[in-house]
Amino acid sequence: MADPFDAALDLLRRLDPASTKRNLTSLISLRPDLEEDLLSSVDVSLTTQRCKKSGRDYLCCDYNRDNTSYRSPWTNEFEPPIDPEDAADLIPSGRVRRMEEALNSAIDVYRELYYEGGVSSAYLWALDEGFAGVVLFKKTASGVGAAGKGGWDSIHVLEVTEAAGKRSAHYKLTSTVILDLGLASPAVDSLSLAGNLTRQTQADIQLSGLRDPEIEQGHVGNIGRMMEDMETRMRNLLQEVYFGKARDVVGDLRSIQPLSEVGREREAHKEVVSKMGR
Structure with a gap:
């Protein structure tokens, strides 16, 4: 039997790339035990969040995430705040x-x-x-x-x-x-x-x-x-x-020329070829 993680990655590669984020969320809902591995292995479109203290936007990804909190590069703080003991390591x-x-x-x-x-x-x-x-x-x-x-x-x-x-x-x-x-x-x-x-x-x-x-x-x-x-x-x-x-x-x-014009060009081409043959 195939490894569930490998099977999930193979499935994501075969689905519409424009819907990768939605498909990833669906897979995680089916297999919550694969959440951390999938989030760290699959690249999806980045999301933006507004820093409450600086008022500047920053990008969210798996590298500045702790559960549902994200660290702002402008203040070096997580929003929403996380446990101080965990923050010391992150x-x-x-x-x-x-x-x-x-x-x-x-x-x-x-x-x-x-x-x-x-x-x-x-x-x-x-x-x-x-x-x-x-x-x-x-x-x-x-x-x-x-x-x-x-x-x-x-x-x-x-x-x-x-x-x-x-x-x-x-x-x-x-x-x-x-x-x-x-x-x-x-x-x-x-x-x-x-x-x-x-x-x-x-x-x-x-x-x-x-x-x-x-x-x-x-x-x-x-x-x-x-x-x-x-x-x-x-x-x-x-x-x-x-x-x-x-x-x-x-x-x-797909051709941007009208079909009638394409037909005339083909007929003219055939005529030239036939005259050259004679």
């Missing part, structure tokens, strides 16, 4: 928190320049030989009237292992892009395009500076460059390969 402090604040400031500028809106959040936590974290972006847009919609979610999970002396570090980055586009109009009827793309990269990068603040800024800069390069590659891949292939398929299946 809330970063010291150098990790300083890097988290610097990374949030950096990606906020990046988001405004590249996305021209949307919401971004970054969360870090300590490891035995370094730290790990996640950088999140979300942008939604409307198309033609109320009938068009579009959503882009970027999830960058990183793991940083520092070498002895903190002169260099090994960076491992796993990036996932979730795309959801839809349009309904008399011209095209109903069109939906949804899916996700995941890529991974690793790099050993030198760290400049001797003091802790310089090393921390070095980590933030290295993470930002790796993330930017990965997003650029994935955007180009989506545009050139996936969208290009979709255009080819649609172009072969």
Whole structure:
């Protein structure tokens, strides 16, 4: 008999990617014992929450969640509040928190320049030989009237292992892009395009500076460059390969020319071929 967790993942891969969140909720209701494993393994569209103290929006994911509470990167507090003993293990402090604040400031500028809106959040936590974290972006847009919609979610999970002396570090980055586009109009009827793309990269990068603040800024800069390069590659891949292939398929299946005009062109082509044969 197949493992229930593997069966659930296989089922989600076969269902409509635009309904992954709803399907995931249905599976969890059927098998509550798989909730933690499924939530940590399946990427779904990010949700936004408003920080009550700062008034700023932040993104919610499994990495800043404790049951039904989410940690705000702006205040470093869970909303709603959780037990102080649990919070001590889940809330970063010291150098990790300083890097988290610097990374949030950096990606906020990046988001405004590249996305021209949307919401971004970054969360870090300590490891035995370094730290790990996640950088999140979300942008939604409307198309033609109320009938068009579009959503882009970027999830960058990183793991940083520092070498002895903190002169260099090994960076491992796993990036996932979730795309959801839809349009309904008399011209095209109903069109939906949804899916996700995941890529991974690793790099050993030198760290400049001797003091802790310089090393921390070095980590933030290295993470930002790796993330930017990965997003650029994935955007180009989506545009050139996936969208290009979709255009080819649609172009072969549907013609924007009237059937009468297509018939005349075919007849003219046959006439030319017949004359060349004679």
